[in-house]
Amino acid sequence: MKGHQPATTAPGAAGIDPAALTREQLLGWRCALCGTLLTGDRPIGTVTLSQGPTLTTYPLWACDPNCTTENVWRAALTHAAGCEACRTGECATGQRHLDAYATAIRQEHAEGAG
Numbered sequence: 001m002k003g004h005q006p007a008t009t010a011p012g013a014a015g016i017d018p019a020a021l022t023r024e025q026l027l028g029w030r031c032a033l034c035g036t037l038l039t040g041d042r043p044i045g046t047v048t049l050s051q052g053p054t055l056t057t058y059p060l061w062a063c064d065p066n067c068t069t070e071n072v073w074r075a076a077l078t079h080a081a082g083c084e085a086c087r088t089g090e091c092a093t094g095q096r097h098l099d100a101y102a103t104a105i106r107q108e109h110a111e112g113a114g
C-alpha cells in the first residue's frame with residue numbers, strides 16, 4: 001500500500017466516517033475503533049450525523065488505554081468478511097481498520113519496550 005495519503009480532511013474524530021459506525025458505537029457502548037464492548041474508555045472526539053434536517057453530534061469512545069491488536073484485528077476481519085467494497089480494495093472503513101491495527105501494533109511494541 002505505497003502512496004497512501006493521510007486523510008487530513010476527513011470528517012469527525014480520527015477520520016472516522018460516522019456512517020460506518022454501528023448504533024452501539026455511536027451510543028458509546030462499543031469502541032469506535034475496534035467495536036469491542038467498552039469496559040474502560042477514553043474520548044476520541046465527536047462525529048456529526050445528519051438524519052434528514054436533523055444534525056446529531058455523538059461523542060465517540062475507544063478502548064482505554066488503547067485497543068488491543070487482537071480486538072482490532074478481529075474487527076478488521078469481521079468487517080472485511082461482510083464488505084463488498086473491501087474486495088475491490090476501495091473501502092475507507094477497511095483502511096481505517098488496517099490503520100488502527102498498525103497503530104495498535106506500534107503502541108504494543110512501545111509498551112513492551114517499557
Ligand SMILES: [Zn+2]
Nearest residue numbers: 031034063067
Ligand atoms: Zn478499541
Ligand SMILES: [Zn+2]
Nearest residue numbers: 083086091094
Ligand atoms: Zn469494507
